[in-house]
Amino acid sequence: MNFSSEHPKIVVIGSCSLDLILYTDKIPSRNETVMARHSENYFGGKGANQAVGTARLGAAVHFVGCVGIDPLGQQIMRNLVNENVNVGFVYETDQESTGIAYVTSCNGDFSVVVDSAANKNVKIKQIDDAERYIHSSSLVLLQLEIPMEVIEYTVKKAKSLGKMVGLYASPGTRLNEQILDDVDFIIARSNELSIIFGEDKREEILKKYFNKLFVRDETNSTIYYDGAEMKYFRNENESMVYKMGMGDAFTSGFAVALCHKNTIEDCVKFGNLVSSKVSLGKGAQMALPYLKDLL
Numbered sequence: 001m002n003f004s005s006e007h008p009k010i011v012v013i014g015s016c017s018l019d020l021i022l023y024t025d026k027i028p029s030r031n032e033t034v035m036a037r038h039s040e041n042y043f044g045g046k047g048a049n050q051a052v053g054t055a056r057l058g059a060a061v062h063f064v065g066c067v068g069i070d071p072l073g074q075q076i077m078r079n080l081v082n083e084n085v086n087v088g089f090v091y092e093t094d095q096e097s098t099g100i101a102y103v104t105s106c107n108g109d110f111s112v113v114v115d116s117a118a119n120k121n122v123k124i125k126q127i128d129d130a131e132r133y134i135h136s137s138s139l140v141l142l143q144l145e146i147p148m149e150v151i152e153y154t155v156k157k158a159k160s161l162g163k164m165v166g167l168y169a170s171p172g173t174r175l176n177e178q179i180l181d182d183v184d185f186i187i188a189r190s191n192e193l194s195i196i197f198g199e200d201k202r203e204e205i206l207k208k209y210f211n212k213l214f215v216r217d218e219t220n221s222t223i224y225y226d227g228a229e230m231k232y233f234r235n236e237n238e239s240m241v242y243k244m245g246m247g248d249a250f251t252s253g254f255a256v257a258l259c260h261k262n263t264i265e266d267c268v269k270f271g272n273l274v275s276s277k278v279s280l281g282k283g284a285q286m287a288l289p290y291l292k293d294l295l
Contacts, residue, residue, distance in 0.1 A: 004261075009133075014122075015122075016048035042282070048080060050255075053248060062085075064126050143169075169192070190223075220272060244284050253273065257270040
């Protein structure tokens with residue numbers, strides 16, 4: 001693995017929220033009520049997770065997002081600043097409250113309902129306002145918890161500026177061919193391939209997007225096609241206690257390693273390593289590792 005002394009510049013455009021975790025003895029089924037043993041709150045949102053993740057791995061990060069004008073929004077902003085993330089393009093809205101993810105967790109499995117709230121108010125204007133920083137960046141990172149029109153505009157803008165663009169295609173949403181063609185790498189969950197690509201023949205999809213599509217599952221395994229063969233890497237830890245945020249952690253590790261001009265294989269291995277560290281702690285952001293702890 002190569003990590004130069006130069007800090008890559010990454011612009012993350014995405015969501016930020018609070019994760020409210022309810023720990024139960026079972027995931028409730030339809031029309032069923034279960035009692036929580038206890039609850040915990042953590043900072044979350046796929047965009048904010050990746051902003052913190054890449055910052056902890058040594059990147060200089062600008063985050064573009066939206067919070068409500070409420071105490072939770074201020075807490076999220078302060079946390080990002082404390083994590084050395086530039087929040088100059090995190091806007092506040094009085095139209096919505098700050099986003100919250102409601103999570104039911106049982107023995108490592110979980111179900112999630114997200115109230116996007118202020119995240120729905122991320123605007124194209126913010127992308128234009130941040131253009132100078134996009135232009136000077138090494139990479140632009142996106143997820144799918146903000147309006148699709150903003151994602152499409154960002155990809156087009158970044159490619160016109162000659163920038164690398166990475167997309168964590170989650171939560172699974174059908175993507176148009178233009179986005180799929182323009183982004184430099186796509187990270188997707190194995191159970192969402194048919195949603196994203198409109199078909200579920202995994203090998204055919206991987207071969208079409210060789211060295212570009214990286215498919216992951218909850219055992220912290222990653223598969224991709226390198227143009228000659230399928231490549232498979234797995235870093236499952238028996239002590240895994242928290243599976244939320246593993247995809248964001250992988251994306252952060254992969255992105256930073258790519259910015260340091262490592263091979264695709266090494267980027268995948270590093271992403272898996274970062275993701276395995278998150279699974280040993282609690283909180284999608286709190287458990288993210290620092291670069292010094294990985295080298």
